[in-house]
Amino acid sequence: MKKRADYAEPHKKKRKRCEELSSTSDDDPPGTRPDSQDSSQSDSLSDPEDIRPGFAASSMSQHALQPAPVLEGSSSNFSIYNSVSQKLMAKMGFRAGDGLGKFGQGRREIVEASTQRGRRGLGLTLQGFQGELNVDWRDEPEPSAVEDVQWFPECSAEFPDSEELTEWMIVGERKLRIEDETEFCSEELLHSVLKCKSVFDDLEGEEMRRARTRSNPYETIRGAFFLNRAAMKMANIDHVFDNMFTNPRDAEGKPLTRDRDGELLYFGDVCAGPGGFSEYVLWRRRWHAKGFGMTLRGANDFRLEDFFAAPSELFEPYYGEGGVDGDGDITRPENISAFRNFVMESTERRGLHFLMADGGFSVEGQENIQEILSKQLLLCQFLTGLSTLRTGGHFMCKTFDLFTPFSVGLVYLLYLCFDRVSLFKPVTSRPANSERYLVCRGLKPGSDPVREYLFSVNLKLNQLRNSNSDVNEVVPLEIMKGDSDFYQHMVRSNESHCAVQIKALAKIHAFVRETTLSEARQADIRKECLKLWGIPDQARVTPSSSDPKTKFYELIKGSDIETFNYKPTPLSTSTLDKVHHVLDYRCIVGGGEQLFLLGLGKSQIYTWDGKPPLRWKKLENFKTELPRETLLSVEIVQELKGEGKAQRRINAIHVLDALVLNGTDVRDQHFNQRIQMAEKLVRAVSKPSRPDMNPIRVKEVYRLEEMEKIFVRLEMKVTKSSGGFPRLSYTGRDDRHFLPTGLYIIKTVNEPWTMAYSKNSKKKFFYNKLTKESTYALPGNAVAPFHVCHFERLFWAWEDGVRVHDSQSRVDPEKLSKEDVLSYIHQHYQP
Numbered sequence: 001m002k003k004r005a006d007y008a009e010p011h012k013k014k015r016k017r018c019e020e021l022s023s024t025s026d027d028d029p030p031g032t033r034p035d036s037q038d039s040s041q042s043d044s045l046s047d048p049e050d051i052r053p054g055f056a057a058s059s060m061s062q063h064a065l066q067p068a069p070v071l072e073g074s075s076s077n078f079s080i081y082n083s084v085s086q087k088l089m090a091k092m093g094f095r096a097g098d099g100l101g102k103f104g105q106g107r108r109e110i111v112e113a114s115t116q117r118g119r120r121g122l123g124l125t126l127q128g129f130q131g132e133l134n135v136d137w138r139d140e141p142e143p144s145a146v147e148d149v150q151w152f153p154e155c156s157a158e159f160p161d162s163e164e165l166t167e168w169m170i171v172g173e174r175k176l177r178i179e180d181e182t183e184f185c186s187e188e189l190l191h192s193v194l195k196c197k198s199v200f201d202d203l204e205g206e207e208m209r210r211a212r213t214r215s216n217p218y219e220t221i222r223g224a225f226f227l228n229r230a231a232m233k234m235a236n237i238d239h240v241f242d243n244m245f246t247n248p249r250d251a252e253g254k255p256l257t258r259d260r261d262g263e264l265l266y267f268g269d270v271c272a273g274p275g276g277f278s279e280y281v282l283w284r285r286r287w288h289a290k291g292f293g294m295t296l297r298g299a300n301d302f303r304l305e306d307f308f309a310a311p312s313e314l315f316e317p318y319y320g321e322g323g324v325d326g327d328g329d330i331t332r333p334e335n336i337s338a339f340r341n342f343v344m345e346s347t348e349r350r351g352l353h354f355l356m357a358d359g360g361f362s363v364e365g366q367e368n369i370q371e372i373l374s375k376q377l378l379l380c381q382f383l384t385g386l387s388t389l390r391t392g393g394h395f396m397c398k399t400f401d402l403f404t405p406f407s408v409g410l411v412y413l414l415y416l417c418f419d420r421v422s423l424f425k426p427v428t429s430r431p432a433n434s435e436r437y438l439v440c441r442g443l444k445p446g447s448d449p450v451r452e453y454l455f456s457v458n459l460k461l462n463q464l465r466n467s468n469s470d471v472n473e474v475v476p477l478e479i480m481k482g483d484s485d486f487y488q489h490m491v492r493s494n495e496s497h498c499a500v501q502i503k504a505l506a507k508i509h510a511f512v513r514e515t516t517l518s519e520a521r522q523a524d525i526r527k528e529c530l531k532l533w534g535i536p537d538q539a540r541v542t543p544s545s546s547d548p549k550t551k552f553y554e555l556i557k558g559s560d561i562e563t564f565n566y567k568p569t570p571l572s573t574s575t576l577d578k579v580h581h582v583l584d585y586r587c588i589v590g591g592g593e594q595l596f597l598l599g600l601g602k603s604q605i606y607t608w609d610g611k612p613p614l615r616w617k618k619l620e621n622f623k624t625e626l627p628r629e630t631l632l633s634v635e636i637v638q639e640l641k642g643e644g645k646a647q648r649r650i651n652a653i654h655v656l657d658a659l660v661l662n663g664t665d666v667r668d669q670h671f672n673q674r675i676q677m678a679e680k681l682v683r684a685v686s687k688p689s690r691p692d693m694n695p696i697r698v699k700e701v702y703r704l705e706e707m708e709k710i711f712v713r714l715e716m717k718v719t720k721s722s723g724g725f726p727r728l729s730y731t732g733r734d735d736r737h738f739l740p741t742g743l744y745i746i747k748t749v750n751e752p753w754t755m756a757y758s759k760n761s762k763k764k765f766f767y768n769k770l771t772k773e774s775t776y777a778l779p780g781n782a783v784a785p786f787h788v789c790h791f792e793r794l795f796w797a798w799e800d801g802v803r804v805h806d807s808q809s810r811v812d813p814e815k816l817s818k819e820d821v822l823s824y825i826h827q828h829y830q831p
Contacts, residue, residue, distance in 0.1 A: 133505070135502055136506075137503040137506040140507075143217035143521055143525050145531075146532070147240050149422055150493070152415055152422065152486060154420065155483075155486070160449065161449060165453040168476055169453075170471070171469055171472065172470065172472045174464075174467075175372065175470065176372060177369070178190075178372065179191065183405060184405075184494050185494040185498060189495055189498040190498065196505035199509060200508075208508070208512065210515075212432060212508055212511075215504075215507050215508050215510075216430055216519065216522075217522055217525050218427045218431075218526075218529070219519075220522045221428055221525075225309050225539060225541070226276060227276045227279050227307065227308070227309075230272075231279050231283075232276075232428050233276075234276065234280040234281065235535055237439065238284075239533040239534070240426065241439060241441075244441060248353050248354060248392075250392060256392070259288045264680060264683060264684055265285050265289040266291075266352045267281055267289060267291050267352055267353055268291070268352045269281075269292070269295075270294045270295065270330060270384050271330055271358055271360075272356060272358040272359075273295040273296065273301045273303070275293065275304065275315070278293060278310075279307045279309055280309075282307070282315065283309045286310070286627075287311060287314060287627060287680070290316070290684045291314060291316065292317075293315060293318070294317070294335065295319075296327070296328045297319055302317050304317075308542060311627035311628065313685050314684045316346075316687050316688075316689060318342050320334065321334040321337075322338075323689045324689050326338070330380045330384060331376050331458065331461075333455065333459060333462070336383060336384055340387040345688070351389050351393060353390065353394070354389070354395065355384065355389055355394075355395050357382075357384065357395075357397040357398065358398050359377050359378075360377070360398070361374065370401065371402070371404055375406050375407065375461075378407065378410060379457060379458060382397065382410055382413070383455060386451040387451055391444070392443060393442075394443075395414070395439075395440040396437055396438070396440070398437055399423070399435075399436050399438050400433075403494065405475075405477050405480070406474060408490055411438060412483075413453075417440075417443060419444060420441045421439070421440050421441075422438075423438055424436065424439055428529075431500070431501075434497070454474075457471055543601070548598050549616060551598065551629070552608075552616070552631070555629060555631050563791065564790070566790055567610075568794055569794045571743075571794045571796035571816060573816060576816065579704065580828055581754045581755065581756075583704075583705065583829065585703075585746060586672075586702065586703060586748055587701075587704050587707060588743070590740065590795070591637040591638075591740055591741055593636070594610065594656060595607045597619070597633075598631055599627060599628065599630035599631075601627060601628040605626055606619060621651075622651065624693060624696055625687075625693075627662040627681075629660060630660060632655050632659065633656045633786075635656060637651070637652050637653075638738060639652045640719060643718055644720075645720075652696065653696040654697055654698075655682065655696070655699060656699055657671070657674055657678070657790070658674045658675070658681075661678070661681050662681070667785050668783070670778070671746060671789055674786070682697060682698050700733065704745060707822065710730075711804060714729070714730055716807050719739070728808070742797040746789050750782055752769040753769070753781070757831055763776060764776075796821070800812075803818060
């Protein structure tokens with residue numbers, strides 16, 4: 001959720017100033033700034049820090065600046081003139097101190113240069129802005145792409161139990177002042193930063209934007225080819241923290257997920273519209289990740305249609321209670337519980353690998369107490385993280401000022417729950433705001449009492465919302481101060497942040513006053529950062545549309561199109577001997593005509609029956625989404641649920657094989673690996689919250705020697721179109737069934753290799769019929785690629801007269817029956 005927040009100031013500010021100190025840059029996509037909202041929560045827009053008070057250190061040396069030249073003159077009155085103009089005036093008889101004119105009777109004072117700035121009225125002087133801040137901002141370090149991480153010391157304290165946590169909550173009078181919050185920051189620094197912010201109260205907005213752009217050495221990084229600058233912040237943070245989000249590892253340093261493995265990288269993105277964080281993650285991991293998001297519905301919702309760099313089909317928004325029809329307000333307990341339940345159901349009750357949170361809302365006119373006004377939002381983001389993460393999972397949440405015991409108490413609770421915690425300011429976060437990110441690594445087991453406690457605190461905050469009372473502390477102050485490691489690190493973090501923030505404000509102040517100052521290294525720093533983070537230096541462009549025929553030829557990369565025209569060999573008494581090597585084959589139950597399916601993103605899905613000429617047809621009357629550059633071998637199957645009049649029908653896509661998955665060519669992988677990767681893609685694109693969408697499933701694959709397992713799944717059922725007579729049905733993994741048309745038998749071992757069974761070792765092995773070589777490990781050239789599997793496949797049609805179920809009485813002796821095929825398999829394979 002992108003937001004609008006502003007500088008904390010000791011007095012009431014004008015909306016204009018806070019917008020300029022924190023507005024999105026001119027290069028941000030249009031429509032990324034939120035309007036003022038009545039709701040208690042909105043979502044972070046294209047630049048979360050743009051609308052927040054606060055500032056952080058940027059690195060810059062004095063030598064990087066280009067100030068105006070110092071001008072000399074014969075007196076102070078003429079110091080603005082250069083030496084050439086003085087010599088010309090001297091030649092014309094002018095003498096310093098005399099008036100202009102033949103007899104010195106004219107004007108003695110110089111005509112002042114215009115001091116008009118931006119849209120200020122002529123002659124208007126901003127008295128509060130003209131004075132000096134008495135801050136030396138020129139001693140900043142040289143800007144660099146390299147950043148350091150400061151972790152809190154490891155926490156050795158034990159988890160408090162539920163009873164003790166309940167006693168920690170302190171309710172008192174509602175407090176709306178920040179100036180006296182000096183427990184975690186010195187009074188001098190706190191007041192200094194507030195004073196520096198107040199200097200900009202009446203400054204014209206365009207002046208602020210230009211000065212901010214010129215003064216920040218990292219300003220031109222922007223969003224690169226992503227949706228917005230938030231995506232680049234995530235790229236920045238992910239790199240600095242050793243890719244702990246896009247490539248999470250366990251305590252021993254082993255990756256928790258691998259692209260070749262079947263497990264997806266599950267992540268969450270809350271309070272984060274329009275979705276820059278998620279676009280980066282999906283760009284980095286593509287179809288190997290699945291995202292879940294909750295954010296406020298409305299103007300600040302996710303804009304998945306603007307995910308130009310990544311496949312948005314792998315991201316599923318869920319808005320809490322009501323699912324896709326919910327309001328997405330994270331402060332509502334019902335929404336947190338619903339989102340938690342949905343995530344757990346979608347991840348096999350294991351939870352997310354990591355969660356990102358980026359919330360904020362408008363605090364117009366009360367920027368000074370933003371931390372107090374947004375306390376519940378911060379708490380609910382922390383609570384959602386503890387509610388949805390798996391043990392060992394990571395959490396990242398944007399924070400701003402952390403001066404009050406309430407805010408610091410929330411940080412302390414996460415300090416208890418995670419292995420390591422850090423407050424980090426990335427270089428992509430503009431140096432003139434208070435934005436920081438709380439990064440938490442490795443959720444510890446046993447954190448449920450803290451989660452339940454935060455849930456109860458949120459309930460109390462909702463109860464007190466319209467009263468004069470408030471929850472002032474979630475952890476007693478003496479407990480936090482008693483943990484000296486935590487307390488000292490927290491104070492150091494706040495005070496160092498304030499110190500660099502003051503310099504950043506003073507620098508902007510100087511750049512406003514002197515318009516010739518500029519940062520000379522912006523372009524070089526941008527290149528250094530992008531290279532270090534592994535981000536291509538490319539412009540953001542709308543993906544080009546492509547007709548399916550052109551895209552198909554692009555994906556198959558010159559392969560002979562005739563290999564796609566092969567039809568399966570019918571399995572009969574004369575062709576049964578083709579499956580002599582039983583272990584070389586897999587089998588799949590068919591339910592419709594085999595087609596090739598091409599996904600070009602979202603609902604742009606086309607099919608081709610494999611018959612010449614090549615003619616792709618749009619898949620009509622289907623609600624299904626597939627990422628761009630996806631090529632599959634499929635069937636369109638009518639699935640049935642229930643029996644009799646209550647029976648429901650729905651068309652589904654059943655995947656037989658995979659060729660290209662979101663641009664990844666998998667045709668040369670083993671058939672089992674292709675099926676596993678297809679299942680991974682299907683899990684990533686499935687959207688349980690959208691029952692209106694047509695399902696896409698991967699066929700169940702059986703070993704040929706285990707064919708009997710298929711017949712157990714066959715039964716006779718009455719369908720609406722059967723006239724009351726039972727028909728042969730195959731029931732899949734769930735309670736849906738379909739009318740089978742036959743059995744695909746697919747060869748998965750490439751000649752001259754075959755598989756056999758060793759009765760001595762009781763293990764299967766590979767045997768080369770030419771070289772007589774034997775090996776237990778799968779040889780690379782023994783893998784049958786897609787075109788071999790497609791060409792060598794057989795199809796056993798379960799047509800009239802073929803007996804595959806005991807209740808079938810009509811049998812054609814000329815056609816293969818279940819008994820014939822099973823007898824043949826048992827004859828050629830006896831383990």
